[in-house]
Amino acid sequence: MARIAVVAGDGIGPEVVAEARKVLDAVLPGVRATEYDLGAARWHRTGEVLPDSVLAELAGHDAILLGAVGDPSVPPGVLERGLLLKLRFAFDQYVNLRPSRLWPGVPGPLASVKPGEVDLVVVREGTEGLYAGAGGTLHRDTPAEVATEESLNTRHGVERVVRDAFARATRRERRKVTLVHKTNVLTHAGSLWSRTFEAVAAEHPDVATEYQHVDAAAMFLVTQPQRYDVVVTDNLFGDILTDIAAAVTGGIGLAASGCINPEGTYPSMFEPVHGSAPDIAGQGVADPVAAVLSAALLLDQLGHADAAARVTAAVAHELANRVPGVPLRTAEVGDRLASHAAG
Amino acid sequence: MARIAVVAGDGIGPEVVAEARKVLDAVLPGVRATEYDLGAARWHRTGEVLPDSVLAELAGHDAILLGAVGDPSVPPGVLERGLLLKLRFAFDQYVNLRPSRLWPGVPGPLASVKPGEVDLVVVREGTEGLYAGAGGTLHRDTPAEVATEESLNTRHGVERVVRDAFARATRRERRKVTLVHKTNVLTHAGSLWSRTFEAVAAEHPDVATEYQHVDAAAMFLVTQPQRYDVVVTDNLFGDILTDIAAAVTGGIGLAASGCINPEGTYPSMFEPVHGSAPDIAGQGVADPVAAVLSAALLLDQLGHADAAARVTAAVAHELANRVPGVPLRTAEVGDRLASHAAG
Numbered sequence: 090m091a092r093i094a095v096v097a098g099d100g101i102g103p104e105v106v107a108e109a110r111k112v113l114d115a116v117l118p119g120v121r122a123t124e125y126d127l128g129a130a131r132w133h134r135t136g137e138v139l140p141d142s143v144l145a146e147l148a149g150h151d152a153i154l155l156g157a158v159g160d161p162s163v164p165p166g167v168l169e170r171g172l173l174l175k176l177r178f179a180f181d182q183y184v185n186l187r188p189s190r191l192w193p194g195v196p197g198p199l200a201s202v203k204p205g206e207v208d209l210v211v212v213r214e215g216t217e218g219l220y221a222g223a224g225g226t227l228h229r230d231t232p233a234e235v236a237t238e239e240s241l242n243t244r245h246g247v248e249r250v251v252r253d254a255f256a257r258a259t260r261r262e263r264r265k266v267t268l269v270h271k272t273n274v275l276t277h278a279g280s281l282w283s284r285t286f287e288a289v290a291a292e293h294p295d296v297a298t299e300y301q302h303v304d305a306a307a308m309f310l311v312t313q314p315q316r317y318d319v320v321v322t323d324n325l326f327g328d329i330l331t332d333i334a335a336a337v338t339g340g341i342g343l344a345a346s347g348c349i350n351p352e353g354t355y356p357s358m359f360e361p362v363h364g365s366a367p368d369i370a371g372q373g374v375a376d377p378v379a380a381v382l383s384a385a386l387l388l389d390q391l392g393h394a395d396a397a398a399r400v401t402a403a404v405a406h407e408l409a410n411r412v413p414g415v416p417l418r419t420a421e422v423g424d425r426l427a428s429h430a431a432g
Numbered sequence: 433m434a435r436i437a438v439v440a441g442d443g444i445g446p447e448v449v450a451e452a453r454k455v456l457d458a459v460l461p462g463v464r465a466t467e468y469d470l471g472a473a474r475w476h477r478t479g480e481v482l483p484d485s486v487l488a489e490l491a492g493h494d495a496i497l498l499g500a501v502g503d504p505s506v507p508p509g510v511l512e513r514g515l516l517l518k519l520r521f522a523f524d525q526y527v528n529l530r531p532s533r534l535w536p537g538v539p540g541p542l543a544s545v546k547p548g549e550v551d552l553v554v555v556r557e558g559t560e561g562l563y564a565g566a567g568g569t570l571h572r573d574t575p576a577e578v579a580t581e582e583s584l585n586t587r588h589g590v591e592r593v594v595r596d597a598f599a600r601a602t603r604r605e606r607r608k609v610t611l612v613h614k615t616n617v618l619t620h621a622g623s624l625w626s627r628t629f630e631a632v633a634a635e636h637p638d639v640a641t642e643y644q645h646v647d648a649a650a651m652f653l654v655t656q657p658q659r660y661d662v663v664v665t666d667n668l669f670g671d672i673l674t675d676i677a678a679a680v681t682g683g684i685g686l687a688a689s690g691c692i693n694p695e696g697t698y699p700s701m702f703e704p705v706h707g708s709a710p711d712i713a714g715q716g717v718a719d720p721v722a723a724v725l726s727a728a729l730l731l732d733q734l735g736h737a738d739a740a741a742r743v744t745a746a747v748a749h750e751l752a753n754r755v756p757g758v759p760l761r762t763a764e765v766g767d768r769l770a771s772h773a774a775g
């Protein structure tokens with residue numbers, strides 16, 4: 090039986106996670122879920138972000154389902170570095186998987202793109218780059234202040250995520266991988282990424298490849314998102330590009346993500362891309378679809394591909410039948426998805 | 433009389449620069465232009481990118497008008513680092529100015545945004561950050577390879593560009609500045625940018641301010657570009673965001689930029705955001721509007737605000753009267769713009 094750690098978190102986190110759990114229970118009866126109280130509320134109450142004992146407990150689960158953590162009242166970085174990134178790094182979740190589809194029924198912002206035409210997945214590196222926390226400050230608060238941030242990239246780290254991207258591409262219809270970087274400016278990291286990409290590509294003659302600079306990719310995601318199949322890129326570029334991909338496919342209310350440790354040495358973590366949205370928290374109006382799709386990624390990762398497919402089909406049905414202008418209720422959406430997915 | 437150095441460059445560079453010069457001559461008779469042969473062609477012919485003697489000559493001009501440099505046949509970084517970035521850094525062009533307007537008559541990709549609604553300017557830092565070239569590689573081509581890129585940020589460098597952004601905002605109608613960074617992950621550089629931004633903001637109580645993470649800004653540029661007035665951000669974020677801003681306002685065919693040394697210690701440089709587009713070079717079909725708008729920024733910088741306004745008005749007229757589906761001819765567009773701007 091799957092043991093899931095649930096970190097509902099702050100703001101709308103608990104609301105959307107409740108619906109994701111409804112759906113999980115409907116398709117995989119007997120899931121054992123343990124709740125962990127982490128996030129802004131706990132930090133305010135206790136000053137703790139992620140005690141080592143909790144980290145150790147989390148490590149004993151098959152997967153983590155996370156709602157959203159964060160609140161404007163917490164200084165920037167405290168929860169991001171101390172909790173979210175801490176988990177991604179401690180559990181070596183090097184594949185940050187972010188699929189984007191323009192679902193039929195969803196009004197996208199682009200005039201020329203029709204529902205069903207966009208179906209891409211960004212494989213964002215999750216454990217290196219500028220997220221390593223390798224920065225410093227000298228002469229703070231003086232005119233001589235200097236602040237640095239260092240992007241750290243290893244052959245080890247780049248190769249494993251590039252391999253993952255190619256493996257995913259071979260399981261998809263179009264079999265295409267786009268590498269995104271900024272090789273013309275970041276010549277050291279760019280060269281490492283390019284050479285590694287080319288080496289892995291040579292082992293996959295059946296996969297089409299292309300390279301784009303990050304600025305060009307940001308533009309093409311707006312003008313021609315249909316062109317992408319699998320995109321592989323570094324941690325920071327992936328952060329930015331996945332928000333653009335979400336924007337052109339109906340918004341982050343629908344965007345799911347998985348922070349995956351493919352080997353299963355550590356638990357993988359699944360979370361909607363949206364944040365805690367304190368402005369609408371507690372009103373029961375948040376869209377749980379991103380959390381539910383994240384649960385589908387969780388099911389897939391744990392080997393329950395059939396259950397995952399049923400959840401995805403339920404979401405497709407839900408979105409295709411939404412009536413524009415009718416406000417949604419979080420719990421009602423969850424009920425419909427659970428009953429549809431249960432079949 | 434203004435002394436302009438012209439670097440037409442590669443691909444469509446010479447074609448679009450020719451039209452920008454037509455327009456310049458029309459509104460400011462007597463401009464003294466000197467052509468410099470730099471770019472991929474020269475590198476292939478001589479192995480030289482930017483000889484010191486040429487750099488010294490360029491320094492003696494009032495401004496530089498650049499078409500586009502680059503070609504797929506040149507290894508990544510050679511011309512970017514050796515020419516374009518070399519000029520930006522050597523001439524301390526710390527304000528990389530990139531206005532974006534959705535001109536009436538231009539079909540944008542966004543269904544919900546109407547022409548005239550978007551009018552923003554990104555003030556991108558031009559001399560620091562990840563563009564400093566502070567990277568390294570160890571154990572190249574071995575499994576132990578590590579590659580780094582360092583973002584260098586100084587109070588000096590951040591403050592001057594933030595001040596420029598506020599100064600620009602006070603001259604605009606909405607008087608709003610948005611700082612974009614990633615303070616929750618890049619905590620050192622993010623803190624320097626935030627603290628500096630707040631200090632300068634305190635001196636400008638008449639300017640509204642907001643902060644956004646770069647991923648959120650990338651999303652909002654797609655879903656709600658109308659919300660922005662002046663955006664100030666670092667070198668790399670500015671690179672990415674300005675391509676998104678260009679995409680949502682009709683494409684980089686229309687996007688102008690100025691690499692500005694506000695003090696005038698060194699010449700400022702004006703260039704279309706688009707590249708050399710080798711696929712359409714030599715056919716006379718490239719849109720010269722981005723180059724012409726860059727020339728308008730040049731005129732403005734040299735104190736010829738009236739001439740700049742006439743060029744901008746000519747572009748507005750041209751774009752409002754374009755008939756969809758009718759292919760454009762570079763030289764004809766330039767002729768129309770020159771005659772309209774001459775009045």
Ligand SMILES: CC(C)[C@H](C(=O)O)[C@@H](O)C(=O)O
Nearest residue numbers: 169173174328362616617647
């Ligand atoms: C909250 C933040 C640390 C995080 C990131 O930058 O990865 C978020 O933006 C995301 O994309 O999951």
Ligand SMILES: CC(C)[C@H](C(=O)O)[C@@H](O)C(=O)O
Nearest residue numbers: 273274304512516517671705
């Ligand atoms: C060509 C490249 C070095 C340049 C940059 O990254 O600044 C370009 O993308 C730009 O935006 O002007």
